[in-house]
Amino acid sequence: MPPKKAVVEKKVLLGRPGNNLKIGIVGVPNVGKSSFFNALSETDLGKAANFPYATINPEEARVPVPDTRFDWLCDLYKPASKVPAVLTCIDIAGLTAGASTGAGLGNAFLSHVRAVDGIFQVVRAFDDAEVIHVEGDVDPLRDMEIIQTELRLKDIEWVEKSLEAHKKTGRSLGSNSLADKAKKEEIVTIEKIYKVLTVDNKDIRKAEWNNKEIDVVNSLQLLTAKPVVYLVNLSEKDFVRKKNKWLPKIKQWIDTNNPGDPLIPFSVSFEERLAPMDADEKKAEEEKVGALSSLPKITHAGYTALELINYFTCGPDEVRAWTIRKGTKAPQAAGVIHSDFENKFVCGEIMSFDDLKENGSEAAAKAAGKVRQQGKPYEMLDGDIAYWKSGG
Template identity: 40%
Template sequence: MEAGIVGLPNVGKSTLFNALTSSQSAQSANYPFCTIEPNEGIVSVPDERLQRITKYVQPKKVVPAILKLVDIAGIVKGASEGQGLGNKFLSHIREVDAIIQVVRCFEDPDVIHVDGHIDPISDMETIETELMLADIDMLQTALPKAERAARGGDKEAILRVAGIGACLEQLSKDLPLRTLEMDEKERKAINSFGLMTAKPILYIANVDEDDLEGKGELVEKVRQYAAERGTNVVPVCAKLEAEIAELDETDRQEMLDSVGLPEPALHQVARAAYATLGLQSYFTAGVQEVRAWTTPLNATAPEAAGVIHSDMQRGFIRAEVYTLEDLETYKGEKEIREAGKLRVEGKTYIMKDGDICHFRFSV
């Protein structure tokens, strides 16, 4: 699962990406399209539960969950018609599972805005419009072929035609496809199109250093816009976060204290992106390692075991599960077993965020 970072040129996308991935690459030039190919990076997802577990299980290493991010070059008005670098970048967005849109909420005369003025709502609407227009073009192009196959009795094509019709109707109302409730079979029939406005979205408000909590007027506008669309907003000063990311642990904490932040705002971004992707974590805990593993929400125990190794899913027998609260109460797995708190779950068990597991399997 991966998220793509998008936005207009010069809103701080690459600065945010470099900070998130602790990239030490040279800063990009201050002009549109400096990111020619999408950069990819891996981000750890901070989770204080890992440290809580290691109070009772002393492992050789601790491994957090990770998230893959793709930095996609700036989109401009008319991208769906080939303006700027156009469809080349739109195609990169089709390949990701969720969108993180960076919205400029800071003033800086040295950083040129592509439209000449700061208006985060206009920026958000520009991106949404371009993605909707690109989705319309994709659907209209695919429809004739699907209709021909449907006339021949192809059941999959019949579902695809119905799905395309529902999507085009929604887009004709200027509504993104993530707001459309669809029949699940129709949705699966059009999944291969990679429709961009169907993807979940998270907004990052890139703020000034004097508005780290995002209480300014521009951020409030972004929050209202996002709330109307059922999405979340995280305020971040990408410039400051990039500076913090380059420091060692001691200096980093000193800087955080000096600006009144309990943790880097990037930690909030990583967790929010993880949630936007519809992901959750379960843990394995032993002397070799304590590790967070990533599963989609509503994954079954065998599917969760398969994240570790496909053989574990194929030969799944049972999951032995306990909670962090049990561990903190009884101080160890042996004591949890003796207290009768270790649960034995079968193939239909739906994993819960924070489960601590052992999987039994045979192949």
């Protein structure tokens, strides 16, 4: 008898399940959040103007995610319609010290952060007499500290309330029924969450959790469980010369407090200058100053932080990138297009983008045996090209 293969339990992801995830732009007032949002939402990232991108209302925008694979597929199929993947961004009002206790727009701010799935934290590292700073002077480390503290304090408050409620009902729990045991385990997990925030002084996403614990963490919708991408807003001069006195200190702060979180320097003033230009003008300006727009990189980082990937459907009518969460199975991926595809799922004909590119055409990829029929257990990979078959 061959030895049994150990079944590796699939890791549950932190955060809201689903594919329609949003990232919020967070920061203290006057650090360039709204200007960044405007540059991000009004750009088509230097691509052709037939891409659908739109500011849905003043504080929500759907930003196309630049993808060379998508561009290549559009060149191959020359479709009537091209629909890239998009990242939904929300502009959130500035946060001030004391927000967790309701100061400023505190409660509204924190409920807006609670409603998004990830955070672009904009940090200001430029001096400008014209743009006053809410704390009096420019100190990005202090600003990052304020935001981290306020988000943690709010989480602590929510966890305390949850723990209190659970312990009230927990007094009547027996030890025999499975339901009672599960409730007791839940209380232990909530106590662990509380310890991470108060004793370990860590953000929830930086602690180790098993799948059962992640289910409890996710049910609490905690602010510090959300992934963060730090965006450091520099003057155009500092951005172009790639030097700023704060950058090493900010990097050190992230390494100490939230190791592994991405840090992207950019310049709102540079992006604002590029925004009205067409693709050729933009390219010429980038070459002239010797620096590229950071928006494509930022959009990618947001998409990756939310653990989103995409698959493609291709044909002469439309080439489209569909956004799904990492680990999504084939029927659920098909369901993103239409619920019937999921409910009546039969199989998917799937090839990887790399195989199509290598063979040059669908027919050649098929002849090379690169198109596979996949059933319900198949887990989608980034860059898959899929044709779904569903029953009547």
